[in-house]
Amino acid sequence: MQGKQLYASLEISEDEIRLLVGEYYMSRFNILRSDCMKLNQAINNKKIERPQVVNATITKLLNNAEKALSLKIKKVILCIPSADVKCVRKRVNVAVEEGSRKILMSHVRSGLEKAINYDDIGIHEFVNIGSIKYIVGGISSRTIPLDEKTDLLTMDVDMLYADKDIVYSYVMCVESCGVSVLDICLDGFAMAEETASLENSMDKYVILADLQKNDTILSLYYKGRLLECENIGKGYQSWINELHRRHRLSAVEAEAMLLENCFEEKAIYDDIVSYIWMDRNEQKQLTKKEIYDTVSEQVESWQNAINEMCEPIKEHGNSKLIMSGKGADIVGINSVLKGLILPTQIYIPSSVGVREGKYAVCLGAMYCTKKWQEIKNIKEVSIEYNNLIAREVKREDETGFTKKLKNILQVK
Numbered sequence: 001m002q003g004k005q006l007y008a009s010l011e012i013s014e015d016e017i018r019l020l021v022g023e024y025y026m027s028r029f030n031i032l033r034s035d036c037m038k039l040n041q042a043i044n045n046k047k048i049e050r051p052q053v054v055n056a057t058i059t060k061l062l063n064n065a066e067k068a069l070s071l072k073i074k075k076v077i078l079c080i081p082s083a084d085v086k087c088v089r090k091r092v093n094v095a096v097e098e099g100s101r102k103i104l105m106s107h108v109r110s111g112l113e114k115a116i117n118y119d120d121i122g123i124h125e126f127v128n129i130g131s132i133k134y135i136v137g138g139i140s141s142r143t144i145p146l147d148e149k150t151d152l153l154t155m156d157v158d159m160l161y162a163d164k165d166i167v168y169s170y171v172m173c174v175e176s177c178g179v180s181v182l183d184i185c186l187d188g189f190a191m192a193e194e195t196a197s198l199e200n201s202m203d204k205y206v207i208l209a210d211l212q213k214n215d216t217i218l219s220l221y222y223k224g225r226l227l228e229c230e231n232i233g234k235g236y237q238s239w240i241n242e243l244h245r246r247h248r249l250s251a252v253e254a255e256a257m258l259l260e261n262c263f264e265e266k267a268i269y270d271d272i273v274s275y276i277w278m279d280r281n282e283q284k285q286l287t288k289k290e291i292y293d294t295v296s297e298q299v300e301s302w303q304n305a306i307n308e309m310c311e312p313i314k315e316h317g318n319s320k321l322i323m324s325g326k327g328a329d330i331v332g333i334n335s336v337l338k339g340l341i342l343p344t345q346i347y348i349p350s351s352v353g354v355r356e357g358k359y360a361v362c363l364g365a366m367y368c369t370k371k372w373q374e375i376k377n378i379k380e381v382s383i384e385y386n387n388l389i390a391r392e393v394k395r396e397d398e399t400g401f402t403k404k405l406k407n408i409l410q411v412k
Helices: 051-069 105-116 164-175 187-195 237-247 251-261 288-315 333-337 357-376 401-410
Strands: 005-012 016-025 028-038 071-073 075-080 086-095 124-136 139-141 152-163 180-186 205-211 216-222 225-231 273-279 282-287 319-324 344-346 383-388
Touching: 005 051, 005 164, 005 357, 005 383, 016 051, 016 357, 028 051, 028 357, 051 071, 051 164, 075 164, 075 187, 075 357, 086 105, 086 225, 105 124, 105 152, 105 357, 124 164, 124 180, 124 225, 152 164, 152 225, 164 180, 180 187, 180 357, 187 205, 187 216, 187 225, 187 319, 187 357, 205 288, 216 288, 237 251, 237 288, 251 273, 251 288, 273 288, 282 288, 288 319, 288 333, 319 333, 319 357, 333 344
Parallel strands: 005 075, 075 180, 205 319, 319 344
Antiparallel strands: 005 016, 016 028, 071 383, 086 152, 124 139, 124 152, 205 216, 216 225, 273 282
């Protein structure tokens, strides 16, 4: 009997670390556990400045997951931030042996090995294989042309690179916690995989927006390819700062207000009291209009920065913007997106157990890893299912997602 295919993915974002554990079954991941923990000023400009804090947080996340699932996590898929990303297209030719002259998966693997053995490009490190175009007899396709007869298979392979120092520092930080890195995946590419931005970009330009606390990363896709990544240097932290400064709220209170009480889907901001709190034994309150007016200037500045970046894309014709990530979880954020010049939509994962935008990167990274494992015929997983920590289980089929779902349905 084939063992369960269990994977764990880890994202080290600027303000928190996120962990997903999933079981791959019937071409999709069933999420067994999702968890995140806050980081306190440990990362600045994508660089790890306090590795001891990051290490302690990762270790705690892993320990909590292992105890909850009675499993030992040995390897993780690590999401790498989109910092100074470069996409290099390389063309490789693979001779098809005499005989049947049919294209086999081994020919595709040979082509990928040639592409990966690309000359060093300085301060950048290879992270992902992006789009692949297969050319046979002058006809190109994104689908692997298995069993087609030819003497030569040509492959145009996109190689995705990121800042070498950042890649190494993230990998070393994770490995110092006692786990290995099964695979690495660029966060913008992982999000594109989960949001189906690659497929959506076949006939239009798609800009994928990841609204974070201090940054907003914009990734441009066209015809299934990642063309460019840019950071506008503005996030929702400036909105939190205004609430904190003007109303003397704590940083925690200001962030909670922004995430839950700041915006309205219909953008109607009236004088109805929306937030009440105590300040030095004095009760204070804010209306919906007062809360929005506090952040409106910063929000407009963010919209203008996004629109400035999107203007050249809009001029090229059909285009759209998709937002996911933690910013997509802000209640009412859709009303803010209406101020952008491109048609926009918000993407929230639909998988049971992970219906929050902030987990889109971790979930997409799992699918990216699984897809390339199948192409390269790699069978490594994050968790050896036989390695139970302590708890004895009665039946194998009651230890995975089925049991979890059964327990959920039994809760009254």
